[in-house]
Amino acid sequence: MLLLGASGSGKSTLLAALAGVLGGEDEGEERGTLLVDGADPAALRGRVGLVLQDPDAQQVLARVGDDVAFGLENLGVPTNELWPRVAEALDAVGLDVPFGRQTAELSGGQKQRLALAGVLAMRPGLLLLDEPTANLDPEGVAEVRDAVARVTDATGATLVVVEHRVAVWRDLVTRAIVIGPDGRLLADGPPDRVLAERADELAATGVWVPGRRVLPPLPVRAAGAPLLSARGLAVGRARSATVASGLDLELGEGEALVVSGANGAGKSTLALTLGGLLPPRSGEVTASPRLAAGAPPAPIRWSSRELLTRIGSIFQNPEHQLLASTVRGELAVGPRALGLPDAEITVRVDELLARLDLAGLAEANPFTLSGGQKRRLSVATALATRPRVLLLDEPTFGQDARTWAELVLLLREFADDGNAIVAVSHDEELPAALGAREWRLEPGREAVPR
Amino acid sequence: MSALLPAFRTGPLARVNPVTKLACALLVAFTLLATVDWVSAVVAVGLEAVVLAFTRLPWRRVLPRLVPLGAAALLAGVTTTLYGVPTGRVWWQWGVIEITDGSIDFAVATALRILAIGVPSVILFLTIDPTELADGLAQLVRLPARFVIGALAALRLVGLFMDDWRALTLARRARGVADRGRLQRYAGLVFALLVLAIRRGTKLTTAMEARGFGAAGPRSWARPATLGRADAAALAIGVAIAALAVIVSVSTGSWHWIAS
Numbered sequence: 001m002l003l004l005g006a007s008g009s010g011k012s013t014l015l016a017a018l019a020g021v022l023g024g025e026d027e028g029e030e031r032g033t034l035l036v037d038g039a040d041p042a043a044l045r046g047r048v049g050l051v052l053q054d055p056d057a058q059q060v061l062a063r064v065g066d067d068v069a070f071g072l073e074n075l076g077v078p079t080n081e082l083w084p085r086v087a088e089a090l091d092a093v094g095l096d097v098p099f100g101r102q103t104a105e106l107s108g109g110q111k112q113r114l115a116l117a118g119v120l121a122m123r124p125g126l127l128l129l130d131e132p133t134a135n136l137d138p139e140g141v142a143e144v145r146d147a148v149a150r151v152t153d154a155t156g157a158t159l160v161v162v163e164h165r166v167a168v169w170r171d172l173v174t175r176a177i178v179i180g181p182d183g184r185l186l187a188d189g190p191p192d193r194v195l196a197e198r199a200d201e202l203a204a205t206g207v208w209v210p211g212r213r214v215l216p217p218l219p220v221r222a223a224g225a226p227l228l229s230a231r232g233l234a235v236g237r238a239r240s241a242t243v244a245s246g247l248d249l250e251l252g253e254g255e256a257l258v259v260s261g262a263n264g265a266g267k268s269t270l271a272l273t274l275g276g277l278l279p280p281r282s283g284e285v286t287a288s289p290r291l292a293a294g295a296p297p298a299p300i301r302w303s304s305r306e307l308l309t310r311i312g313s314i315f316q317n318p319e320h321q322l323l324a325s326t327v328r329g330e331l332a333v334g335p336r337a338l339g340l341p342d343a344e345i346t347v348r349v350d351e352l353l354a355r356l357d358l359a360g361l362a363e364a365n366p367f368t369l370s371g372g373q374k375r376r377l378s379v380a381t382a383l384a385t386r387p388r389v390l391l392l393d394e395p396t397f398g399q400d401a402r403t404w405a406e407l408v409l410l411l412r413e414f415a416d417d418g419n420a421i422v423a424v425s426h427d428e429e430l431p432a433a434l435g436a437r438e439w440r441l442e443p444g445r446e447a448v449p450r
Numbered sequence: 451m452s453a454l455l456p457a458f459r460t461g462p463l464a465r466v467n468p469v470t471k472l473a474c475a476l477l478v479a480f481t482l483l484a485t486v487d488w489v490s491a492v493v494a495v496g497l498e499a500v501v502l503a504f505t506r507l508p509w510r511r512v513l514p515r516l517v518p519l520g521a522a523a524l525l526a527g528v529t530t531t532l533y534g535v536p537t538g539r540v541w542w543q544w545g546v547i548e549i550t551d552g553s554i555d556f557a558v559a560t561a562l563r564i565l566a567i568g569v570p571s572v573i574l575f576l577t578i579d580p581t582e583l584a585d586g587l588a589q590l591v592r593l594p595a596r597f598v599i600g601a602l603a604a605l606r607l608v609g610l611f612m613d614d615w616r617a618l619t620l621a622r623r624a625r626g627v628a629d630r631g632r633l634q635r636y637a638g639l640v641f642a643l644l645v646l647a648i649r650r651g652t653k654l655t656t657a658m659e660a661r662g663f664g665a666a667g668p669r670s671w672a673r674p675a676t677l678g679r680a681d682a683a684a685l686a687i688g689v690a691i692a693a694l695a696v697i698v699s700v701s702t703g704s705w706h707w708i709a710s
Binding site: 016019020021045046048049050052054056057058059060061062063065066069070071072073074075076077078079082083086103104115118119122237238272275276277278303304305307308312313315317319320321322323333334337338367381382385 | 623
């Protein structure tokens with residue numbers, strides 16, 4: 001079954017309730033009854049398996065085999081039966097690595113399949129997947145989808161998936177349920193019928209309806225006067241190996257660039273280096289006089305304040321960038337650091353709140369926002385100080401079709417105003433939607449160990 | 451026991467249960483802490499060196515981890531030489547600095563004692579795998595499984611916290627607030643890390659609960675912790691080192707209770 005609905009309609013909460021991990025009365029209100037196999041799911045550990053969105057949040061133990069065994073230990077499965085079940089589960093999800101492999105070394109797609117194996121070993125009758133592929137690259141998405149298909153075929157377990165990207169699961173599910181923004185049931189039926197009959201409503205709530213383009217593609221943008229360039233650049237993080245080298249780049253006004261490449265190709269590190277946050281390993285990053293505006297040519301030499309009006313960086317995990325206790329305060333951090341007058345700050349903040357559909361949340365704590373909202377907020381915080389270049393790491397992760405379109409339109413407008421964008425992204429629709437050049441980094445390209 | 455690197459699992463030490471290793475390290479430590487003479491420390495260091503020579507550890511990677519310990523021992527030795535309680539013949543004096551027979555004796559004893567306690571502790575812990583230690587503590591020492599497994603799972607997050615710390619530092623620079631004083635910036639970072647840690651912890655708890663952690667009923671163990679001959683041998687060696695250090699020290703009349 002595919003569970004569809006707008007962000008904030010309570011899909012994840014419903015899954016948590018089905019899994020019996022919603023917490024007690026002190027953590028919120030609860031009315032009505034929810035029964036799995038005729039009993040309270042919290043008392044039925046092992047009957048229901050839950051896989052969450054964040055690949056990093058779900059490994060419990062350090063080694064692959066031990067991690068899969070964890071659930072079985074909790075269920076009290078005897079040691080001699082336990083290991084064959086671990087092997088069986090890893091086999092079912094197609095995760096062909098030794099038991100002793102460190103879980104931290106797995107790729108995102110492998111981590112999600114490991115989480116699936118950990119759940120599967122417990123032989124659940126109900127399998128719950130909460131956007132299990134939202135944070136994965138296209139290969140990872142295919143890996144997880146195929147593993148789920150194999151598993152449901154083999155076990156006959158009931159499957160409930162929450163996902164905005166319908167196309168991934170469409171052929172696998174036999175029923176689709178749509179929850180409206182108010183939490184009411186909008187539609188329930190075979191996926192093809194629901195998708196055909198409710199296409200407009202679904203698109204309006206942010207579901208990616210297969211075959212519909214969310215935004216028309218743009219031709220590749222022309223580059224204006226140069227803003228930022230890199231020559232013979234090698235990048236790496238502090239105290240670790242160089243991940244990519246020999247990189248050359250020209251970025252001009254009004255231009256957009258989407259950088260793709262497999263895990264570990266150094267995309268994020270490149271973005272941090274271009275953004276003046278990491279020093280280059282070798283080669284140089286140079287801001288044109290137009291961008292530097294009186295500051296030295298190398299962004300890494302700029303002060304934190306000088307960066308604000310020149311280059312904005314948006315990290316992969318928005319939580320790393322949160323500083324204030326309200327959304328409004330968060331947006332004001334940058335302008336305040338620039339020493340802008342209060343009136344000007346209020347104008348800028350209000351404009352961004354309205355623009356990014358966050359006005360209703362102005363006084364909310366940023367940490368309580370949904371993943372998609374947090375990401376939009378982090379983009380807005382960078383825009384608040386009006387930089388000339390924006391560097392974004394996976395800006396569209398976890399967005400539904402509607403918020404995706406809002407974000408892309410905002411970025412288009414930013415580039416239309418003569419600014420430049422570099423986005424690190426696996427999103428295959430993003431380059432055309434932005435009118436961006438594409439650049440694929442190959443992993444370990446001329447990588448030199450430290 | 452490094453949270454970030456797999457333990458060194460080669461040679462005979464890998465066959466010894468972490469609980470035994472812990473017991474040996476504690477035994478030697480408490481014995482040597484009872485006295486302040488240099489004879490017992492020399493005996494312990496000497497015997498430890500002989501034993502370690504047979505462990506076939508990858509020394510090229512292990513020795514760098516011991517450097518801080520060596521530096522600490524040296525520093526403690528020098529300080530004690532210069533400022534220790536002056537007794538016996540005075541070799542050199544300058545202001546409050548006074549090098550005497552007594553201070554030299556005490557310095558040698560202190561530096562050697564740090565090595566005698568520190569080296570085996572560091573080496574034993576470098577060879578301890580956290581998962582095995584948790585299994586041992588829960589199954590052999592009978593510590594509550596909820597507590598031990600919870601701590602083990604939290605340990606895995608330490609690696610993520612280091613990544614978080616680096617990302618937070620860069621993020622602050624990107625947000626325009628990194629020009630402030632070092633202390634203020636540091637306090638902000640610590641607080642932000644704490645918030646993230648709690649959030650990661652909460653997510654991990656949900657993931658663990660969803661897999662039946664904390665459920666009623668008995669828990670089974672995927673990796674039964676056992677004690678064998680290697681453990682008996684290791685314990686015997688630990689007892690021998692502690693005992694010989696005491697016997698030699700007492701018989702040469704140099705044993706000196708720390709309290710007296």
